[in-house]
Amino acid sequence: MIGGMAWAARVRDLRPSATLALNARAAELRRQGRHVISLAVGEPDFPPPKAALAAGHEALDEGFTRYTPAAGIPELRKAVAAMMQRELGIACSADEVVITVGGKQALFNLMLALLDSGDEVVIPAPYWVSYPEMARLAGARPVIVPTQAEAHFKLSPEALAAAITPRTRLFVLNSPSNPTGMRYTAEELGALSEVLRAHPRVWIVSDEIYRKILFDGAQHASIVQVAPDLAERTVIIDGASKAYRMTGLRVGFAIGPKPLMRVMAAIQGQSTSNTCAIAQRMALAAIQSEDDGIAEMCEAFARRRNRVLEVLGGIDGVRLPKPEGAFYAFPDLSARLQNEDDVAFCTRLLEEEGVAVVPGSAFGAPGCVRISYAVADEELEEALTRFVRALG
Numbered sequence: 001m002i003g004g005m006a007w008a009a010r011v012r013d014l015r016p017s018a019t020l021a022l023n024a025r026a027a028e029l030r031r032q033g034r035h036v037i038s039l040a041v042g043e044p045d046f047p048p049p050k051a052a053l054a055a056g057h058e059a060l061d062e063g064f065t066r067y068t069p070a071a072g073i074p075e076l077r078k079a080v081a082a083m084m085q086r087e088l089g090i091a092c093s094a095d096e097v098v099i100t101v102g103g104k105q106a107l108f109n110l111m112l113a114l115l116d117s118g119d120e121v122v123i124p125a126p127y128w129v130s131y132p133e134m135a136r137l138a139g140a141r142p143v144i145v146p147t148q149a150e151a152h153f154k155l156s157p158e159a160l161a162a163a164i165t166p167r168t169r170l171f172v173l174n175s176p177s178n179p180t181g182m183r184y185t186a187e188e189l190g191a192l193s194e195v196l197r198a199h200p201r202v203w204i205v206s207d208e209i210y211r212k213i214l215f216d217g218a219q220h221a222s223i224v225q226v227a228p229d230l231a232e233r234t235v236i237i238d239g240a241s242k243a244y245r246m247t248g249l250r251v252g253f254a255i256g257p258k259p260l261m262r263v264m265a266a267i268q269g270q271s272t273s274n275t276c277a278i279a280q281r282m283a284l285a286a287i288q289s290e291d292d293g294i295a296e297m298c299e300a301f302a303r304r305r306n307r308v309l310e311v312l313g314g315i316d317g318v319r320l321p322k323p324e325g326a327f328y329a330f331p332d333l334s335a336r337l338q339n340e341d342d343v344a345f346c347t348r349l350l351e352e353e354g355v356a357v358v359p360g361s362a363f364g365a366p367g368c369v370r371i372s373y374a375v376a377d378e379e380l381e382e383a384l385t386r387f388v389r390a391l392g
Ligand SMILES: Cc1ncc(COP(=O)(O)O)c(C=O)c1O
Pocket: 042, 101, 102, 103, 104, 105, 128, 174, 177, 178, 207, 209, 239, 240, 241, 247, 251, 252
């Protein structure tokens, strides 16, 4: 809750990012000389593709520093469309793509374009922290549907059907998932599609920003591949932040039906305009390069994921479904924690052991914590030792 008297109704219940306070405290402890390890990070610890860095220098040298079209440079929109076709087999043209200020703005513009007050947005929990807040900012009501660790945090078709009402306007799907690392298989997406087919008013946003970060040879499945008939009311969210390790450069992609993309581009044209011109050229180079950095990163993440599973998976009262992608593990500690909730545990872990992880409550899943393993192996090892000690 943001304090103050005279703010607009839409921000009265806005929750600031849960990790901010945590990171501030971690920084404070570091200043005091403590060795603090943060497993709270939401970005890969790997550099962008070399081709992207070279393209950035080149764009600067060329003086490519002016406004671009709000929806992005045509070459990049075209390259994203071609990538959708090449990698997912989804037919797509450049005018079905909008280039945004990170995946975040793609999601935000989508909600502004679709939602009216009174509309409901179905969001499975654990969810990425921004979905409910964005829905509320757009005037709509988030309808949170819990899932369980035993079911690998996956939403069942029955639970989806039960959550949809005549007011439902949007369903948020995120695979691979932040915060759980879970991914839906094609079969599971097929079952969810069956439910969605019966509700033509409901749009689907499929946040696939982690789709290239998968382990053990797992293949990504998109709902648009599985249910092409739903493409006319589905928007895919993708971007350069995670796969291409370009978080600070702020390049996201929205891929969806032309009329909606036009509206989203118009919203962008009246708010931020284009994302950074140079960053767009960098994203273009990243897409067009043979980037073996992704494979190297996935290998490291898979190795670290295995360590987290080895260390925490065997502890009594810790339920930890095996993450299949992204760089997060999401253990459910509720059977283990005594006399303290997830927030108290995370606070104690930071104060006593100097390890930062994000409480599950921030993701709508109290009793759990999110561990990011986008840190060096040695740091992870040390952090896990401290984590186990704090668990007692
Ligand atoms: C699930 C999910 N979607 C979207 C985003 C937005 O990423 P960005 O705006 O950095 O592209 C993130 C970033 O953490 C995420 O985890």
